[in-house]
Amino acid sequence: MKKQLVIIGGGPAGLAAAVAAYDAGVRDIAVIEREERAGGILKQCIHNGFGLTRFKESMTGPEYAQRFLDEVNARGIEIMTGTFVTGLGADKKVTCMNERGVFTLEAGAVILAMGCRERSKGALNIAGTRPAGLFSAGTAQKYVNIYGHLPGRRVVILGSGDIGLIMARRMTLEGAKVECVCEIMEHSGGLRRNIAQCLDDFGIPLYLEHTIVEIKGKERVESVVIAQVDKEKKPILGTEREIFCDTVLFSVGLIPENELTKGAGLALDPHTKGCFVDENRETDIPGVFACGNVLHVHDLVDFVSEEAEVAGRAAAAYLACGERERAYIPTEAGENVGYVLPQRAGKGKDVKLYFRVRSAFRNAVIRVEAGAAVKTYRRIAVAPGEMENVTVKAADLADAPSVRVSVVREA
Amino acid sequence: MKREFVCIECPRGCDLTAETAQGGVIVAGNFCPRGKMYAEAEMTCPRRIVTSTVRAAHGMIPVKTGGEIRKEKIFEAMARIRALRVDRDVRQGEALSADIDGEGTPLIAAASYRNGER
Amino acid sequence: MSACSGAAAGAQQSAAGWRIFSADGREVWARAVVNCAGAGAEQVARLFGDAFFRIGFRRGEYMLFDRAAGAHAVHTVFSVPTKAGKGVLVTPTADGNLLAGPTSVEEETYTTAVRRSAFAQIAPKASAMLKNIPFGQVITSFAGERAYSDRHDFILEWGKSGVFHAAGIESPGLTSSPAIAAHIAKEVSAALGAKKNAGFVPVRRSIHWFKDLSAEEKNAVIAQDAAYGRIVCRCEEVTLGEVRDAMRQNPPARTLDGIKLRTRAGMGRCQSGFCQPSVFNELMREFGMAAKEVTKFGGKSNVIVGGEL
Numbered sequence A: 001m002k003k004q005l006v007i008i009g010g011g012p013a014g015l016a017a018a019v020a021a022y023d024a025g026v027r028d029i030a031v032i033e034r035e036e037r038a039g040g041i042l043k044q045c046i047h048n049g050f051g052l053t054r055f056k057e058s059m060t061g062p063e064y065a066q067r068f069l070d071e072v073n074a075r076g077i078e079i080m081t082g083t084f085v086t087g088l089g090a091d092k093k094v095t096c097m098n099e100r101g102v103f104t105l106e107a108g109a110v111i112l113a114m115g116c117r118e119r120s121k122g123a124l125n126i127a128g129t130r131p132a133g134l135f136s137a138g139t140a141q142k143y144v145n146i147y148g149h150l151p152g153r154r155v156v157i158l159g160s161g162d163i164g165l166i167m168a169r170r171m172t173l174e175g176a177k178v179e180c181v182c183e184i185m186e187h188s189g190g191l192r193r194n195i196a197q198c199l200d201d202f203g204i205p206l207y208l209e210h211t212i213v214e215i216k217g218k219e220r221v222e223s224v225v226i227a228q229v230d231k232e233k234k235p236i237l238g239t240e241r242e243i244f245c246d247t248v249l250f251s252v253g254l255i256p257e258n259e260l261t262k263g264a265g266l267a268l269d270p271h272t273k274g275c276f277v278d279e280n281r282e283t284d285i286p287g288v289f290a291c292g293n294v295l296h297v298h299d300l301v302d303f304v305s306e307e308a309e310v311a312g313r314a315a316a317a318y319l320a321c322g323e324r325e326r327a328y329i330p331t332e333a334g335e336n337v338g339y340v341l342p343q344r345a346g347k348g349k350d351v352k353l354y355f356r357v358r359s360a361f362r363n364a365v366i367r368v369e370a371g372a373a374v375k376t377y378r379r380i381a382v383a384p385g386e387m388e389n390v391t392v393k394a395a396d397l398a399d400a401p402s403v404r405v406s407v408v409r410e411a
Numbered sequence B: 001m002k003r004e005f006v007c008i009e010c011p012r013g014c015d016l017t018a019e020t021a022q023g024g025v026i027v028a029g030n031f032c033p034r035g036k037m038y039a040e041a042e043m044t045c046p047r048r049i050v051t052s053t054v055r056a057a058h059g060m061i062p063v064k065t066g067g068e069i070r071k072e073k074i075f076e077a078m079a080r081i082r083a084l085r086v087d088r089d090v091r092q093g094e095a096l097s098a099d100i101d102g103e104g105t106p107l108i109a110a111a112s113y114r115n116g117e118r
Numbered sequence C: 001m002s003a004c005s006g007a008a009a010g011a012q013q014s015a016a017g018w019r020i021f022s023a024d025g026r027e028v029w030a031r032a033v034v035n036c037a038g039a040g041a042e043q044v045a046r047l048f049g050d051a052f053f054r055i056g057f058r059r060g061e062y063m064l065f066d067r068a069a070g071a072h073a074v075h076t077v078f079s080v081p082t083k084a085g086k087g088v089l090v091t092p093t094a095d096g097n098l099l100a101g102p103t104s105v106e107e108e109t110y111t112t113a114v115r116r117s118a119f120a121q122i123a124p125k126a127s128a129m130l131k132n133i134p135f136g137q138v139i140t141s142f143a144g145e146r147a148y149s150d151r152h153d154f155i156l157e158w159g160k161s162g163v164f165h166a167a168g169i170e171s172p173g174l175t176s177s178p179a180i181a182a183h184i185a186k187e188v189s190a191a192l193g194a195k196k197n198a199g200f201v202p203v204r205r206s207i208h209w210f211k212d213l214s215a216e217e218k219n220a221v222i223a224q225d226a227a228y229g230r231i232v233c234r235c236e237e238v239t240l241g242e243v244r245d246a247m248r249q250n251p252p253a254r255t256l257d258g259i260k261l262r263t264r265a266g267m268g269r270c271q272s273g274f275c276q277p278s279v280f281n282e283l284m285r286e287f288g289m290a291a292k293e294v295t296k297f298g299g300k301s302n303v304i305v306g307g308e309l
Helices: A012-023 A040-044 A061-074 A137-145 A162-173 A192-202 A259-263 A301-321 B033-044 B071-083 C038-047 C067-072 C118-127 C173-192 C215-224 C240-248 C256-263 C276-287
Strands: A002-008 A029-032 A048-050 A078-080 A084-088 A093-098 A101-112 A116-118 A134-136 A154-158 A177-183 A206-208 A210-216 A223-228 A241-244 A247-250 A254-256 A288-290 A328-333 A337-341 A344-346 A351-357 A361-370 A373-382 A388-392 A403-409 B002-006 B015-021 B024-028 B051-056 B059-065 B095-097 B107-109 C008-014 C017-022 C027-030 C055-065 C089-092 C098-101 C105-107 C138-149 C155-158 C164-167 C231-233
Touching (some): A002 A012, A002 A093, A012 A029, A012 A061, A040 A061, A040 A137, A048 A061, A061 A301, A084 A101, A084 A259, A101 C215, A116 A137, A134 A137, A137 A162, A137 C276, A154 A162, A154 A210, A162 A177, A162 A192, A177 A210, A177 A241, A192 B002, A288 A301, A337 A403, A351 A403, A361 A388, A373 A388, A388 A403, B015 B033, B024 B033, B051 B071, B071 B107, C008 C038, C038 C138, C055 C067, C055 C118, C067 C098, C118 C138, C155 C173, C164 C173, C231 C240, C231 C276, C240 C256, C240 C276, C256 C276
Parallel strands (some): A002 A101, A029 A078, A101 A288, A134 A247, A154 A177, A154 A247, A177 A206
Antiparallel strands (some): A084 A093, A093 A101, A116 A254, A210 A223, A223 A241, A337 A351, A351 A388, A361 A373, A361 A403, B015 B024, B059 B107, C017 C027, C055 C098, C055 C105, C055 C138, C155 C164
């Protein structure tokens, strides 16, 4: 079956991309969503704080998702729920499966919006037993918020990114005791607001530069052994401490879900774990676009929606005008910068570059070098956990062989 | 009483110290008036929005308090939320309880729910 | 054929045969008994009054890699074996993962915990044999116990009790197991005076078979049962139909790990992060379990212990 535009994933990225593509003129759209209801991970993010930038309101995840679902439904855009994409070809053939069977959509354009998965505890090489009671934070969140099951009553959390912090509060509110949150880095990965409202509010200790080195318990977890780590993140002998618990939550990183992307032959950027794109979010395959967490893990869903709209509009332009020859210049991550996205920018217009810093500090200066032109921008504070962006003017790109973004401390 | 905490009003994250004195609050470390207001509220009457879920016949409905409630009332509100049961259709934005904290704050459904569907 | 699960606590012989019972009072009657209890073979033998061999065991720890790393080794690679065994090997698995290990640690008590030192023991030995092993793609680690006997050879014989013992099956035990099975079947059927079953079907179909069908074959299956059109485990492409097959087999899978071991749901790169709640719900539905009754692997390994909200 032919489809003008196939969007893989009906979470915040897929939904926003669908609306933007429709508004730019595409009418034959299918959003493929594996769960029974669209909305993606937002369905289980019942806490508020979403939409502050975009809607100037603090919304819960479900409310934010509903805004876009309402827009999708108002336009009559088709969402195929309960449908899995099992394969994507470089020829834009999308193989799908649901209760009605296996079928292939021959897409004019494809937008990848599959989101990400959580890094599992197994990837951390933690010693000990493998009892019940160990959960990735997102899985625990699903048990609590979608099904109403409380995993346990005495909790240790590894990882102080926002998911770990949010679950520390959630479990506490439902009557569990969160013994501590351990974080292997010297600083928390989460927003300051969340440290205050999820940990400080409840007196939950945060142990920085600590990790879990062993799990104990035969059938259900009974305790964990935590230890301080050195600069190389290796446990320091003699600092071990046993903490009794019946539940452990792991909030140890998100990985873009790019199995389909790899299957289509697309290379992945080792820094973002997503594919390489230009400023329109077009990948190395003409007519295939990527946006949201599958491209690079975001902190704010507001920017996911913005990025998805770029991809949606670009997919519409591709469908209308076909592929055009373009001159690109590469973008580069300089001092203190982990990655810059897009990895290549077309000349002739302003480009908004997104990047993450490697370490947190205050009074930062962002340095953007485009050939001879050097522009600097001040930031009160920068942190790896807060994605930054800076806009480079078309005029500065004109003669530059590349654009380099660095972040230094103010002199 | 003296307290130190980080202001959450903006990404600057000023380190604030606040001290209650003579019926008022003395705040230091704030870069702007919002920080002063935040510290004053935290020292005199800290309030929070509470989000949770309510059990319905087929699933859980995400809910939020209709406004910030007093921090001391959080666990009392949570107990009331846990006791609620819904077995009818609910519209997003509807109040599932007129008073969830004993001080008149309603509990609002953050999503619609159709009782017939599994 | 039926199966029940539980640890044997004692055995009583009578004219009718053996009565084997567990600590919680469940029992099974049998005319013939085969002891293939691995690390527990000596203990089990003693329950029946046989004590002609000793069993020791050695813990072995493994690191398992993402299937994306499965092509890193094309062969099973290991160093020349010593008395202690084959040592650490690096191998692709039948399911497409990469596997490194095992270690070998003499144990007094049975434990399947992974020691803190295991990683530092496996990695250098593996790296000495193969370059650039992608340790960043480890998805889990685990341990098991390998039993050995004081005879240092296979023990395949009848005890004075009349129980057949298959114990101390050391390397090359896995390779030998089909032949050992045929041998046991011959011995036991002779002792029972059993006649060959003409209707015996020797082939047992894999529970995880759907993903390798062609599109047409899949559609034919889905047309019969829509459950096969729904994917539960996305990492290993396991369908709802296969999860239900595992719960409806004899013996049925009744736990998360039971379903995992048969269908591979939960063995993939996300290690059940995505599929666990769905499998959990299926167990509740199929067996009418309350949430607090679902376990990871039976016993007290309950998944939800905090109550219902």
